[in-house]
Amino acid sequence: MDFLVRLEAARVVAVLRSDVYGDPVPLARALMAGGISVIEYTLTGRDALAAVARVREALAESVTVGAGTVLSPAEADAAIAAGAEFVVTPAVRPRVVERALAHGVPCVCGGFTATEVAAALDCGTELVKVFPARLGGPDHLRDLAGPFPRARFVPTGGITAENASAYLRAGAVAVGIGSALLPAGAVTRGDWDAISVAARRAVSAV
Numbered sequence: 001m002d003f004l005v006r007l008e009a010a011r012v013v014a015v016l017r018s019d020v021y022g023d024p025v026p027l028a029r030a031l032m033a034g035g036i037s038v039i040e041y042t043l044t045g046r047d048a049l050a051a052v053a054r055v056r057e058a059l060a061e062s063v064t065v066g067a068g069t070v071l072s073p074a075e076a077d078a079a080i081a082a083g084a085e086f087v088v089t090p091a092v093r094p095r096v097v098e099r100a101l102a103h104g105v106p107c108v109c110g111g112f113t114a115t116e117v118a119a120a121l122d123c124g125t126e127l128v129k130v131f132p133a134r135l136g137g138p139d140h141l142r143d144l145a146g147p148f149p150r151a152r153f154v155p156t157g158g159i160t161a162e163n164a165s166a167y168l169r170a171g172a173v174a175v176g177i178g179s180a181l182l183p184a185g186a187v188t189r190g191d192w193d194a195i196s197v198a199a200r201r202a203v204s205a206v
């Protein structure tokens with residue numbers, strides 16, 4: 001299925017950022033039990049590529065797995081080789097977008113200003129990660145959507161179950177949610193039910 005179709009259907013992307021991901025499958029299953037089917041592992045964690053590969057292997061039929069904080073073409077190559085089905089940049093990184101698209105893999109390009117959105121579109125992608133979304137809020141996204149109707153916005157940074165629907169009403173196709181999906185200490189305790197509940201709350205909100 002086309003990634004944009006999956007993204008629009010999912011509405012929520014779980015953005016997981018950790019120093020060490022460990023065994024990522026139980027957490028992925030917990031998110032999936034809460035209704036989340038798109039997961040991004042940021043490359044700031046030293047075993048992020050292993051997490052991408054492991055979740056793709058275990059849950060390929062149920063979850064769409066991607067890599068975030070991709071800053072260079074080499075990182076894009078490594079992420080895609082590990083099985084990433086999409087890559088995400090935190091800023092406008094033309095060479096990353098070009099490399100991902102050359103592999104036939106969609107890239108969500110980071111941008112915040114109108115100039116950056118235009119630059120992202122010029123790179124060849126329609127998917128724009130408005131980051132950090134909390135700085136401008138839904139009104140900022142609505143203002144960007146006016147002159148850039150071709151852009152498919154995925155705001156990330158400060159999104160919660162309480163404000164996610166406001167971003168969607170403002171023109172987002174999906175939202176990226178990170179820490180709001182992980183109650184304090186839940187991963188360390190292995191409290192997968194708490195994570196499923198948080199995921200279900202976010203999905204219900206959109």
